[in-house]
Amino acid sequence: MPKHQQRQITDKQFHDAALIWDYHQMGTDRAAARRRSDWAATIWAWPPRQPTSTASASSLSWCSAAATAPPPARASRAARPSTTASTLLSLGVPGEAILVEPNAASTGQNITLSREVLAEAGVQVESLLLISKPYMERRSYATCRKLWPEVHIVCASEPLELDDYIKSIGDEKLVVDMLVGDLQRVIEYPKLGFAVEQEGPRDVCDAYKRLLRVGFDSRLINS
Template structure:
């Protein structure tokens, strides 16, 4: 059932929600977090990602909290400061010591999040061997696939886990994300990038099950879900 909130009440059918949930579930990797050298918070328009990263740090799950992000397509008109500045302030409000926060404020995409973070840590003579990546729920898979391709140092797959705020698809839309229809459009666009970015060498390969591909094919026949497709 579509939620009653005005934010979650666009014209989205039960069938479309079911298809979107197939993709949503695929994009989440459901890794189990483990104590790591660094928690890397990959910024965006969703401040709940900062909440999750701060919570993990305060639980002792990382020695350092790296917050990475300048401005992307979805935040260029939202904030006047880099995403990392906004997220870091939220982490401080939640109790993370400023001495344990490392800022990266230049990146504008996931690959730059990874490469620019590596550069900053290298300049600080830091060579972490394990990471928790924190992203939006529907970007877990892309975050992991990007990190494993873009991080210059060799790390075993088990040294990197990814997590996100524990939020259901129907509870995800808010004032920042837009309507449920907007969220589904972003999810569809992110799945399109899984294959595209593999082909151009931006991410490690990801197997897309037939049921996920079918859900994508069905959703892109609807114009309202085509607003976030890669160029």
């Protein structure tokens, strides 16, 4: 891991964040991500940056259909479908292979509504490539496993170290808040029926508690 040079957070806090960062990623072999999947579901952020990596682009080239979910509400509803489709087209995904789902407002709806769009188009799905932000891989997997348990799931995201992701966002505390917030969802969503339960390593759980205690909490549910 690159040596942490920035001073907005302490070295100990960065170490704890890195433990959570690594846990959020499913460790999918890049070769596995490039094997043929029936379709790809993009769990979008705004702006839409994560499918632009070489790994994700090459993964998409293997998919026979790409069902895209919209960015969150910071983009206008009219802009969402055109933005997601344009990004995929720029990566070389054929226009006829893109099915746009414009109404999802959550990760769960990304899955269920895209599934409906594919069914209406007559697409049979046995394997699924989930493309997300790096720290959303585990939650996306858990959500899909709950809502679509019969498909084989492979996760993919931009291959970045935490230092590089922080530099791309430009706000260390915000990134750590996002990591903590997503881990809270991994922990709490199974209790609400939104995702499957996953066992967290002790060191990750301890890091999560330490970061909560010192105020990395702006992205918590109901915060």
